Amino acid sequence: MRSSEALAPAAPAIQSVPLFDLKRQQARLRADIDGRIAHVLDHGQFILGPEVEALERDLAAFADARHCIAVSSGRDALIMALMAVGAGPGDAVFVPAFTFSATAGVVASVGASPVFVDVDAATFNMDPMAFEHALDGVVAEGKLRPVAVMPVDLYGLPADYPAISAIAEARGLQVIADAAQSFGGKLGDRSVGALAPISCTSFYPTKPLGAFGDGGGVFTEDGRLAEAVRQIRTHGRQGDGDEALRLGMTGRLDTIQAAVLQAKLSVFAGELVWREEVAARYDAALEGRVTIPHRPDWARSAWALYTVRVPNRDRVREQLSAEGIGTGLFYRIPLHRHPAFATYLTGREDLPVSDRLADEVLSLPMGPDLTDAEIDHVVERLLAVLG
Ligand SMILES: Cc1ncc(COP(=O)(O)O)c(C=O)c1O
Numbered sequence: 195m196r197s198s199e200a201l202a203p204a205a206p207a208i209q210s211v212p213l214f215d216l217k218r219q220q221a222r223l224r225a226d227i228d229g230r231i232a233h234v235l236d237h238g239q240f241i242l243g244p245e246v247e248a249l250e251r252d253l254a255a256f257a258d259a260r261h262c263i264a265v266s267s268g269r270d271a272l273i274m275a276l277m278a279v280g281a282g283p284g285d286a287v288f289v290p291a292f293t294f295s296a297t298a299g300v301v302a303s304v305g306a307s308p309v310f311v312d313v314d315a316a317t318f319n320m321d322p323m324a325f326e327h328a329l330d331g332v333v334a335e336g337k338l339r340p341v342a343v344m345p346v347d348l349y350g351l352p353a354d355y356p357a358i359s360a361i362a363e364a365r366g367l368q369v370i371a372d373a374a375q376s377f378g379g380k381l382g383d384r385s386v387g388a389l390a391p392i393s394c395t396s397f398y399p400t401k402p403l404g405a406f407g408d409g410g411g412v413f414t415e416d417g418r419l420a421e422a423v424r425q426i427r428t429h430g431r432q433g434d435g436d437e438a439l440r441l442g443m444t445g446r447l448d449t450i451q452a453a454v455l456q457a458k459l460s461v462f463a464g465e466l467v468w469r470e471e472v473a474a475r476y477d478a479a480l481e482g483r484v485t486i487p488h489r490p491d492w493a494r495s496a497w498a499l500y501t502v503r504v505p506n507r508d509r510v511r512e513q514l515s516a517e518g519i520g521t522g523l524f525y526r527i528p529l530h531r532h533p534a535f536a537t538y539l540t541g542r543e544d545l546p547v548s549d550r551l552a553d554e555v556l557s558l559p560m561g562p563d564l565t566d567a568e569i570d571h572v573v574e575r576l577l578a579v580l581g
Contacts, residue, residue: 262412265427271396344370375402379494402469472500530545
């Protein structure tokens with residue numbers, strides 16, 4: 195159980211609070227994980243062993259999605275999704291400007307062109323009106339063929355899929371969810387994994403559901419897309435066949451990581467409740483003092499990160515760091531300012547919200563095992579630094 199103990203008089207003063215602390219979760223689950231890894235070592239099927247298929251079934255059931263394909267990373271999941279829908283040279287894929295660089299990197303990796311869209315100032319997710327505006331711009335210019343939009347569920351909060359999908363469907367674009375940060379989140383009563391025709395998540399260790407290495411998942415309702423991703427995952431081959439039916443890659447999740455994820459998935463629903471409790475305690479203490487995360491009543495975040503907006507962000511971060519409090523900058527540089535994507539700029543970029551957020555966001559320590567005393571300590575020090 196997450197400790198709700200306030201700092202007891204006899205408890206030692208808190209010296210430091212890291213941004214993420216994966217060791218506590220490991221301690222809770224160590225015996226189960228050790229047993230599952232030992233089982234994989236015993237049977238020796240390190241590639242696509244039975245744990246992979248079992249995990250895919252459990253993940254699909256958790257998300258209430260028809261198909262899940264376990265893959266090598268979040269980035270590879272997105273690349274495989276883009277390959278499965280046939281995105282390539284001459285194609286435009288719309289991505290939010292305020293996200294991790296991989297969101298645009300994968301588009302460029304398949305030869306397509308990322309087009310940057312500003313985000314909503316409240317949710318930090320893709321602004322549907324800005325998407326439509328950027329789409330009109332690409333159509334008017336006539337150089338690229340718009341094929342897909344890739345909303346990101348930033349910090350764990352699902353994007354506005356109903357609004358974005360309505361525009362995409364009317365204009366013939368595929369929706370690919372970059373759900374790298376949001377597995378476990380919900381929009382109404384539907385779960386991340388089932389919010390778009392194809393959704394990609396990451397099992398990077400610090401994600402809400404994290405492996406002990408790289409991993410990812412592709413979710414889809416469409417049997418043909420699922421089949422395509424399965425082929426792409428193993429060099430474009432069908433099952434054990436030796437014929438390459440399409441271009442593919444080495445994109446499988448290791449059996450050992452599947453075993454670790456099975457153990458973690460067995461406690462994941464409870465951990466999501468704990469993350470929510472952590473976020474609620476931050477909210478209650480920080481509301482009115484800094485800009486706290488927006489909580490639309492139609493969505494539930496997986497709380498990959500708890501991110502506030504503060505003035506003088508870099509100075510605040512430095513002072514907290516000097517006091518042993520770990521914070522994160524996700525993201526200091528919006529996508530249109532990365533040198534790697536300079537060649538994709540259209541000259542029409544108007545991304546003021548992304549630019550502003552990049553200067554103001556600060557992610558505070560987050561995790562299911564954070565204690566109330568630690569949260570209170572972080573809040574107290576943050577408010578002291580802000581003065
Ligand atoms: C929004 C987003 N997209 C893609 C990725 C890539 O995931 P991975 O690190 O598993 O390749 C990440 C990971 O941090 C991410 O946050």
